[in-house]
Amino acid sequence: xxxxxxxxxxxxxxxxxxxxxxxxxxxxxxxxxxxxxxxxxxxxxxxxxxxxxxxxxxxxxxxxxxxxxxxxxxxxxxxxxxxxxxxxxxxxxxxxxxxxxxxxxxxxxxxxxxxxxxxxxxxxxxxxxxxxxxxxxxxxxxxxxxxxxxxxxxxxxx
Numbered sequence: 001x002x003x004x005x006x007x008x009x010x011x012x013x014x015x016x017x018x019x020x021x022x023x024x025x026x027x028x029x030x031x032x033x034x035x036x037x038x039x040x041x042x043x044x045x046x047x048x049x050x051x052x053x054x055x056x057x058x059x060x061x062x063x064x065x066x067x068x069x070x071x072x073x074x075x076x077x078x079x080x081x082x083x084x085x086x087x088x089x090x091x092x093x094x095x096x097x098x099x100x101x102x103x104x105x106x107x108x109x110x111x112x113x114x115x116x117x118x119x120x121x122x123x124x125x126x127x128x129x130x131x132x133x134x135x136x137x138x139x140x141x142x143x144x145x146x147x148x149x150x151x152x153x154x155x156x157x158x
Contacts, residue, residue, distance in 0.1 A: 049106050067113040
């Protein structure tokens with residue numbers, strides 16, 4: 001984004017700008033740790049990965065980071081860290097499976113470690129459609145009026 005004499009500001013694809021010392025940034029360029037994309041080259045990221053990352057909250061990312069730490073320890077066979085984990089080894093094995101599945105599907109295992117809290121629960125309406133329509137009608141025609149009939153009276157009429 002901006003190469004200054006003392007600091008360099010980078011603009012990642014997602015997140016806030018990052019500021020680095022220019023000397024450090026130039027060393028990263030020389031070692032090809034950081035690559036500047038060509039103007040005409042389009043960096044194509046899997047749409048599913050981008051959507052999942054954009055939908056993840058900070059809490060989701062914290063959970064995924066903790067899971068990634070434990071999955072890495074499991075894959076590196078760091079038995080002590082796995083033993084001290086606040087979850088069972090079976091849970092860690094499930095996370096490893098999710099990590100490997102996401103790695104095979106999207107090329108990014110981290111996506112598999114994001115929690116699916118937003119998709120939990122039954123989101124289907126419990127009451128029949130006719131009852132919900134009738135209730136909505138009574139609320140709009142009898143309760144939400146200038147007179148504002150007490151809710152108990154509207155309920156009895158309903």
